[in-house]
């Protein structure tokens with residue numbers, strides 16, 4: 001992709017700390033979050049800045065392992081280590097953390113994080129029925145009360161409606177951007193797409209970022225119409241599902257693309273899963289927020305059939321040739337669910353499926369290359 005288009009997004013992350021510091025100096029509060037279940041509309045409606053704190057780097061893990069067990073998901077260890085070491089500027093600048101009882105490892109880690117920073121824990125139900133919705137609605141109402149109390153603000157219905165509208169627009173723009181890879185061949189690599197999706201999360205000016213993303217989508221549409229693409233028409237098109245990925249733990253994406261494939265769809269958090277549904281602007285705001293977030297198809301839900309249905313739909317929409325299901329080591333929920341996802345897809349005779357279990361380190365790069373090369377070869381001859 002043209003370097004100047006990507007450059008705008010590369011700088012977003014590095015520039016954001018100075019912008020956040022300036023906003024804090026003017027009295028704005030900062031809220032750190034670790035999951036796409038966090039109802040970010042409430043944070044925005046409270047006038048605060050939401051920041052993603054999930055860490056994607058290997059470096060902080062050694063610090064975390066002084067406290068946490070070694071056989072724990074790298075995302076949890078990295079996020080805790082980055083915070084506890086004092087090296088994460090976004091954690092340091094946060095006034096409040098919002099966390100959810102998703103998987104066991106994360107919720108127990110949050111108990112330790114709460115010793116470092118004020119933390120509001122949302123008790124997330126693990127089913128998605130009406131009883132769960134009622135309970136989750138009450139949890140979201142408690143979060144509203146906490147934000148109002150801690151930040152001495154009143155979250156009005158009008159504030160909430162404006163925040164819902166803005167974040168719906170953000171989701172619309174991110175979905176439009178990701179839909180661009182439905183063009184065959186895609187005008188953008190999966191790694192570039194991931195860089196944009198990851199970096200834009202650190203920008204505090206949502207309106208400006210929406211415009212930036214829309215400009216990029218338009219440009220990519222033009223490139224695609226001119227037949228410009230880093231790939232060939234027969235490049236194997238991969239859907240990546242499973243655990244969250246970001247820049248720093250992107251090795252599987254990189255290996256796929258260095259070995260002749262193209263990741264055209266990230267079903268995982270940070271990709272399509274978080275943006276394909278909107279908050280209903282016609283409904284009572286807190287209920288509409290509760291409905292949207294509870295419907296998130298994460299493996300901490302049981303059952304989690306909506307994830308299978310989403311993957312199946314995306315395989316068709318993105319004309320995918322193969323599915324790679326990425327699992328971080330010791331992530332029991334995604335690891336176990338991989339069996340059911342594979343079975344679901346095989347029963348529907350869809351596309352070849354590969355599960356990869358790895359961590360943030362580079363120790364298995366050569367083995368991953370061998371497995372991914374073989375997978376891409378199978379796809380190329382089917």
Ligand code: SF4
Nearest residue numbers: 035036037102269298
């Ligand atoms: S995988 Fe589940 S727990 Fe992890 S960030 Fe996504 S929604 Fe949250």
Ligand code: SF4
Nearest residue numbers: 073075103243328331
């Ligand atoms: S990847 Fe799995 S174990 Fe790690 S935080 Fe997400 S759900 Fe939990």
